[in-house]
Amino acid sequence: MASVETRGDPIRWLRALLERERDPARLRRLVLDAALELLAAERGYLVRRRASGELEVEVALGFDADELRGPAGQISRTAVERVLERSRGLVTASEEDWEVGDATSLRQSRVTCVACVPVRGGGEVWGVLYLDHRFDPAAFVPEDLEPLQALADLAGERLVALEE
Numbered sequence: 202m203a204s205v206e207t208r209g210d211p212i213r214w215l216r217a218l219l220e221r222e223r224d225p226a227r228l229r230r231l232v233l234d235a236a237l238e239l240l241a242a243e244r245g246y247l248v249r250r251r252a253s254g255e256l257e258v259e260v261a262l263g264f265d266a267d268e269l270r271g272p273a274g275q276i277s278r279t280a281v282e283r284v285l286e287r288s289r290g291l292v293t294a295s296e297e298d299w300e301v302g303d304a305t306s307l308r309q310s311r312v313t314c315v316a317c318v319p320v321r322g323g324g325e326v327w328g329v330l331y332l333d334h335r336f337d338p339a340a341f342v343p344e345d346l347e348p349l350q351a352l353a354d355l356a357g358e359r360l361v362a363l364e365e
Contacts, residue, residue, distance in 0.1 A: 214235065216355060218231055218235075219355065219356070219359040222359075223363070225360060225363045225364065226260075228356070228359065228360060228363065229247050229259045229260045229360070230260050232247060232330070232352070232353075232356040232360075233245055233246065233247050233260050233261075233262055233330070234262075235352060236330055236332060236349060236352055236353075237262060237332065239345075239348060239349060239352060240316055240332055240340065240341055240345050240349060241340065242316065242332035242333065242334055242340065242341075243263055243333065243334045243335055243336065243337075243340070244261075244262055244263020244264055244332070244333060244334075244335075245261070245262060245263065245330065245331055245332035245333065246258050246259075246260060246261035246262070246264060246277070246331050247259045247260050247261075247320070247328060247329075247330055247331075248281055248328050248329050248331065249327060249328035250285065250326060250327065250328050250329070256278075256281065256328075256329075259328070277315075277317075277331050277333065280293075280315050280317040280331060281317060281329045281331055283317075284317045284318065284319050284329050285319065285326060285329060288319055288326060289318075289319065290316070290317060290318035290319065290346040290349065290350055291315070291316075291317050291346075292314075292315065292316045292317075292341045292342065292343050292345060292346055293314065293315050294313065294314040294315075294338045294339060294340070294341065294342075311335045312333050312334070312335055313334055313335060313336065313337060313338040313340070314333060314334040314337060314338050314339070314340040314341050315331070315332070315333045315341070316331075316332045316333070316341040316345055316346070316349060317329060317330065317331045317332070318330050318346060318349050318350045318353045319350075319353065320353045320354075320356060320357040320360070321353070321354050321357045321358075322356075322357030322358045322359075322360055322361030322362075323357075323358070323361040327357045327360060327361060328357075330349070330352075330353045330356075332349075
């Protein structure tokens with residue numbers, strides 16, 4: 202497994218992109234692409250928390266609509282809710298890890314590893330960045346949260362600024 206340090210510097214790359222990008226939809230896609238590259242994740246999505254509290258998937262890669270409604274969606278919703286409740290990220294690589302739901306849902310969805318962090322902007326949690334892997338249970342480690350959170354914070358500030 203490659204460490205975060207050997208995967209290049211996507212945060213520097215993203216910072217430069219953020220300064221130039223004016224289209225929020227393209228920016229969200231770039232953020233997700235950078236996160237997937239940063240952790241060598243298989244798939245992921247960026248979900249936004251609306252003022253009403255409702256969660257809305259802004260951009261997703263590697264999922265189809267049925268998957269997000271099925272067992273994988275339940276795991277990801279549980280992870281997103283945990284991150285929103287605690288306002289901090291989580292990484293799990295175990296079927297028995299209580300952080301993301303029961304082991305039955307994990308087995309059904311074949312998710313072996315999850316990384317999820319809050320996206321903060323304007324002093325509030327804008328949303329959540331969710332990544333997972335179905336084939337490599339060691340794809341993410343707790344040390345991955347720091348660079349992933351840095352990327353999410355950088356993105357959150359820019360996303361909020363573009364919406365104003």
